[in-house]
Amino acid sequence: MRIGKSNALLPPHRREGTPWAAYAPRSSAASQARQRLVSLAGHPQATGQLMWLTVRQQRFHEIGLFGTEAGPRNGLAPNPNPNAQDNSWGKLASHPLVVQLLGGRSATMGHNRWKIQSPGQVTVGLVNIRRHGAAVAARLAPSIRPNVNTSSSIFFVACCFMGWSARDGRAAKHLNRFKDILSRVPEEKRWGAFLRASAGGINAGRIDLRGLRKHQSVAYSALRTWQKLAAGELLAGKTGGDMKWFDPALGGDEASIAETITCAGNAARRPAR
DSSP states (O other): OOOTOOOTTTGGGTTTTGGGGGSOOOHHHHHHHHHHHHHHHOTTHHHHHHHHHHHHHHHHHTTTTTTTEEEETTTTOSSOOOOSSTTTTHHHHOHHHHHHHHHHHOOOSSSTTGGGHHHHHHHHHHHHHHHHHHHHHSSOOOGGGGOOTTTOOHHHHHHHHHHHOOOOHHHHHHHHHTTTHTSSGGGGHHHHHHHHHHHHHHTTTOOOOTOGGGGGGGGHHHHHHHHHHHHHHHHHHHHTTOOGGGOOOGGGGGHHHHHHHHHHHHHTTTSSO
């Protein structure tokens, strides 16, 4: 994972070891920076080793296409006890929305049966991600809290992903840090405002990230969330989706903000989740 190299502004053909660039050639520096964000999530030379290290250190199972928490690593996957620690799959397998989306049945609770049931992986995964977003939103200051029943903004989706990755309380803490700034803009622009404020604070020395590891660092959580959204944007571009929805509205500053978040996030990097 070549996070430390500051080559975000180079044209794709000049970037060393970046076959991902071929998926969606772009002309603007901002779009190239977004492509680089995706590359940092899984460079082909490091992904296998990183996944192995993550599994060795992870205390709980993450299963399916959405990495749904499925109970302690020393037990079955999913853990048959819905109330087992870190067992989102167990808690959601019979959730009314899961049952509705699966046509009247629950998701499997059989050990490793999830591997052959992609609809269950997607359904439980989506409900779980949304649940994380709702938990983050409940912890946000009222002035920046999205309505989880109606919101489809990129800010709410960022809450979902950051909550899953950083844990709900920590994600809310990162976002609340900038509540005064975020409250001045409409919800659909709050994700970009968060990125801008984070980068600005880092560059100005107002945010001290020394000694922080992984999601202790607001930059790391911002980076991991932005990577997920950037990957979605690339997929939307390949499948006819609405790429404009992913725009963080950073204008001409996007490339430089991405570079700041990338470098600062990398400083806190350990095996990534």
